[in-house]
Amino acid sequence: MRMAYTACKSASKGVACRYPARPGSPRDKKEKGMSTTAANSPATEINADGPTSAEEPVEGSNEGHGGGSRRLSLFVPEPEFRPGDTPDFSDVPIPKAGSVRRPPIDVDAGDIHDLAYSIIRVLNRDGEAVGPWADLLTDGELVEGLRDMLRVRAFDARMLMAQRQGKTSFYVQALGEEAIACAFRRALKPGDMNFPTYRQQGLLLSTDYPMVDMMNQIYSNAADPLRGRQLPIMYSSKKHGFFTISGNLATQFMQAVGWAMASAIKGDDKIAAGWIGDGSTAENDFHSALVFASTYRAPVVLNIVNNQWAISTFQGIARGKAATFAARGLGFGIPSLRVDGNDYLAVYAVSKWAIDRARANHGPTLIEFVTYRAGAHSTSDDPSGYRPKAESEKWPLGDPIERVKAHLIKKGAWSEERHVQANAEVESAVLQVQKQAERHGTLHAGDKPSAREMFEDVYAETPAHLIRQRQEAGL
Amino acid sequence: MIEAVRDAMDVAMGRDENVVVFGEDVGYFGGVFRCTQGLQEKYGSDRCFDSPINEGGIIGAAIGMAVYGMRPCVEIQFADYMYPGYDQLTQEAARIRYRSNGDFTVPMTVRMPTGGGIFGGQTHSQSPEALFAHVCGLKTVIPSNPVDAKGLLIASIEDEDPVIFMEPKRLYNGPFDGHHDRPVTPWKNHELGDVPEGYYKTPLGNAAVRREGREVTILTYGTMVHVALAATAETGVDAEVIDLRTILPLDFEAIEKSVRKTGRCVIVNEATKTCGFAAELMSIVMEGCFYHLEAPVTRVTGWDTPYPHSQEWEYFPGPARVGEALRNAMEAA
Numbered sequence: 022m023r024m025a026y027t028a029c030k031s032a033s034k035g036v037a038c039r040y041p042a043r044p045g046s047p048r049d050k051k052e053k054g055m056s057t058t059a060a061n062s063p064a065t066e067i068n069a070d071g072p073t074s075a076e077e078p079v080e081g082s083n084e085g086h087g088g089g090s091r092r093l094s095l096f097v098p099e100p101e102f103r104p105g106d107t108p109d110f111s112d113v114p115i116p117k118a119g120s121v122r123r124p125p126i127d128v129d130a131g132d133i134h135d136l137a138y139s140i141i142r143v144l145n146r147d148g149e150a151v152g153p154w155a156d157l158l159t160d161g162e163l164v165e166g167l168r169d170m171l172r173v174r175a176f177d178a179r180m181l182m183a184q185r186q187g188k189t190s191f192y193v194q195a196l197g198e199e200a201i202a203c204a205f206r207r208a209l210k211p212g213d214m215n216f217p218t219y220r221q222q223g224l225l226l227s228t229d230y231p232m233v234d235m236m237n238q239i240y241s242n243a244a245d246p247l248r249g250r251q252l253p254i255m256y257s258s259k260k261h262g263f264f265t266i267s268g269n270l271a272t273q274f275m276q277a278v279g280w281a282m283a284s285a286i287k288g289d290d291k292i293a294a295g296w297i298g299d300g301s302t303a304e305n306d307f308h309s310a311l312v313f314a315s316t317y318r319a320p321v322v323l324n325i326v327n328n329q330w331a332i333s334t335f336q337g338i339a340r341g342k343a344a345t346f347a348a349r350g351l352g353f354g355i356p357s358l359r360v361d362g363n364d365y366l367a368v369y370a371v372s373k374w375a376i377d378r379a380r381a382n383h384g385p386t387l388i389e390f391v392t393y394r395a396g397a398h399s400t401s402d403d404p405s406g407y408r409p410k411a412e413s414e415k416w417p418l419g420d421p422i423e424r425v426k427a428h429l430i431k432k433g434a435w436s437e438e439r440h441v442q443a444n445a446e447v448e449s450a451v452l453q454v455q456k457q458a459e460r461h462g463t464l465h466a467g468d469k470p471s472a473r474e475m476f477e478d479v480y481a482e483t484p485a486h487l488i489r490q491r492q493e494a495g496l
Numbered sequence: 497m498i499e500a501v502r503d504a505m506d507v508a509m510g511r512d513e514n515v516v517v518f519g520e521d522v523g524y525f526g527g528v529f530r531c532t533q534g535l536q537e538k539y540g541s542d543r544c545f546d547s548p549i550n551e552g553g554i555i556g557a558a559i560g561m562a563v564y565g566m567r568p569c570v571e572i573q574f575a576d577y578m579y580p581g582y583d584q585l586t587q588e589a590a591r592i593r594y595r596s597n598g599d600f601t602v603p604m605t606v607r608m609p610t611g612g613g614i615f616g617g618q619t620h621s622q623s624p625e626a627l628f629a630h631v632c633g634l635k636t637v638i639p640s641n642p643v644d645a646k647g648l649l650i651a652s653i654e655d656e657d658p659v660i661f662m663e664p665k666r667l668y669n670g671p672f673d674g675h676h677d678r679p680v681t682p683w684k685n686h687e688l689g690d691v692p693e694g695y696y697k698t699p700l701g702n703a704a705v706r707r708e709g710r711e712v713t714i715l716t717y718g719t720m721v722h723v724a725l726a727a728t729a730e731t732g733v734d735a736e737v738i739d740l741r742t743i744l745p746l747d748f749e750a751i752e753k754s755v756r757k758t759g760r761c762v763i764v765n766e767a768t769k770t771c772g773f774a775a776e777l778m779s780i781v782m783e784g785c786f787y788h789l790e791a792p793v794t795r796v797t798g799w800d801t802p803y804p805h806s807q808e809w810e811y812f813p814g815p816a817r818v819g820e821a822l823r824n825a826m827e828a829a
């Protein structure tokens with residue numbers, strides 16, 4: 022049995038789990054030697070991975086081996102493909118849909134270590150839902166899910182264009198990652214609280230949160246619920262279980278655990294969800310969250326969205342050649358699962374499992390959603406400077422919208438025509454809302470929140486020094 | 497100014513193998529502001545590399561390397577993101593010389609873009625220089641132009657103590673005088689945009705007089721130097737504009753000489769007001785120049801609120817506010 026993780030140890034240039042060594046490469050030889058020692062138990066596999074940096078320059082190195090003469094050198098991980106290269110993921114191990122078991126929700130973390138190294142998938146390449154994680158959603162719910170994702174994509178496209186037209190300063194898309202927030206949201210109950218990053222607009226766009234308010238916020242216009250104070254896309258809505266987004270990475274991950282601990286202290290039945298990107302798992306707050314969550318068995322679901330990139334930095338910089346992101350949870354005794362983040366059904370099933378587990382007071386779960394950031398990091402970024410243009414098309418997990426669509430068509434619950442129509446409906450609805458929002462102004466045109474409002478909400482009651490400053494500003 | 501900063505690191509790395517550069521996105525890509533572009537290619541990935549997103553880690557690692565004997569020059573992507581590294585900076589880097597009686601020292605430089613003016617909202621606009629200046633053992637540098645940026649950065653890298661090097665990001669692409677509605681003028685049309693080639697140092701602790709004047713002294717640094725010059729031109733007040741360049745070490749002589757001459761002083765910083773560096777400057781002026789003053793010393797600063805997004809220009813202390821302060825200083829008896 023060679024699981025995804027076993028192959029990842031062969032990663033050439035430190036690219037980690039995604040890329041096994043090319044046949045015949047020096048690393049490949051090294052890997053073959055190692056694979057004979059790799060046992061099936063994940064714990065043994067970790068050991069088999071051995072030291073990384075010290076082993077790197079073995080082949081072709083003219084330094085002596087094993088003796089005292091060998092000099093140290095710094096290992097700096099590099100992605101397999103850079104601009105100009107032809108990305109090829111054909112040898113990336115993707116476990117078969119339906120092949121990963123589904124444990125009971127009160128399982129011990131120690132009994133499911135393998136789930137942190139595999140990828141839970143439901144939709145197979147033929148569009149069928151298979152295996153123990155399948156069949157949790159009705160066709161009607163799936164059609165709603167599909168519409169949610171279409172809405173996120175259409176919303177992103179409009180707002181991206183609005184930014185290009187100078188109607189706002191900044192935008193962040195979730196292109197290719199729509200399934201994750203949308204399906205997770207479906208598994209939550211009212212009153213649960215998300216502590217999101219800037220890439221979980223799907224959490225709001227799949228609820229009844231008014232889309233126009235999101236646009237008003239993006240435009241910092243007169244109707245902006247956040248009164249022009251926040252950078253675009255940094256939404257906030259307690260009512261919709263969406264904690265105010267911070268620009269400082271990872272802080273929310275720990276706060277989610279605190280919220281969950283409060284729910285436990287108060288004997289409530291609400292759970293929290295923390296969200297973080299692959300790159301941001303490097304921050305201290307990520308580790309703080311794991312230690313608190315495991316210590317107090319907090320009713321929290323800790324979500325890592327591994328979209329392979331953190332601005333220009335590939336995921337290997339956040340974890341080197343070590344294990345998977347999900348595996349970070351194992352040392353804390355937190356059940357840790359890896360999921361195909363582009364598979365709406367799998368995302369829903371695993372989210373539901375973890376949410377049910379938290380609500381049943383069995384404690385935290387760490388989930389790694391494996392996906393790919395198909396767009397630029399933000400409107401301030403141009404990925405052609407650091408990764409091949411074709412990389413996102415070549416990404417082996419496909420497009421989340423296309424996959425649900427194919428599944429529904431296969432089942433006879435959907436058709437190309439209905440899809441085209443649904444997409445047109447969504448796009449026109451988004452456009453209508455955009456017009457409505459723009460009546461309240463855009464960043465540099467029309468009405469905007471008053472300057473006076475920048476002095477409000479610094480404190481519950483405005484202290485004397487701020488009143489003086491406001492007067493000095495003539496406001 | 498981006499090129500000047502890059503050039504400084506290039507020169508420093510070329511002269512001294514102990515200079516290493518790392519931080520978030522600084523390696524292959526060359527930094528989100530492109531300040532390290534080409535350095536990895538030129539010096540190899542063990543001298544210029546991407547780091548994990550962990551500011552405490554970046555600064556802690558730089559301390560470790562400095563203690564080993566290297567001269568790391570690391571980047572924090574925005575000054576607003578230095579806080580997770582604040583413990584390493586203030587409790588460690590700043591005091592290692594003192595607590596080891598000079599046995600261990602930390603000759604490292606921490607670069608970070610600072611200030612607003614780019615619609616970056618509250619987490620891409622802060623000016624936390626006072627939080628560094630308040631810490632004993634750190635030096636804090638804030639250039640206002642490319643020529644200084646290069647000379648000061650080389651001097652910072654070669655300094656024996658930890659230096660915080662704050663780059664006003666609104667100045668990256670040209671001098672910005674606060675008139676946000678006017679087209680950007682590039683550095684190439686500015687005399688201080690003409691950066692000398694090769695190695696040179698601008699010593700830390702020397703202020704520069706950007707404009708000589710007789711009526712009032714403006715003490716400022718970074719972006720606000722250009723705002724102060726614009727306000728001076730627009731009000732017709734004959735102000736002496738002093739660009740401090742480094743706020744620690746501070747050029748007391750330049751400050752006192754000028755204020756004693758003019759008898760009036762306006763202090764300008766973009767950061768929030770309460771306990772901002774302007775407050776320190778004001779104390780220094782009161783301590784050193786009280787009997788020479790003909791008007792109350794005043795300060796123009798950002799308001800004591802988080803940096804707002806859409807109200808950016810109501811927040812930013814632009815030339816209108818500085819001009820008003822100048823007129824008030826002149827009208828005072």
Ligand SMILES: Cc1ncc(C[n+]2csc(CCOP(=O)(O)OP(=O)(O)O)c2C)c(N)n1
Binds near residue numbers: 298299302330332549
């Ligand atoms: C404390 C902090 N450091 C650095 C940044 C700058 N920054 C913003 S997004 C980002 C990359 C985050 O990547 P990842 O966590 O993978 O999330 P993704 O953008 O891929 O969703 C960085 C470095 C920040 N916002 N906050």
Ligand SMILES: [Mg+2]
Binds near residue numbers: 299331
């Ligand atoms: Mg990422």
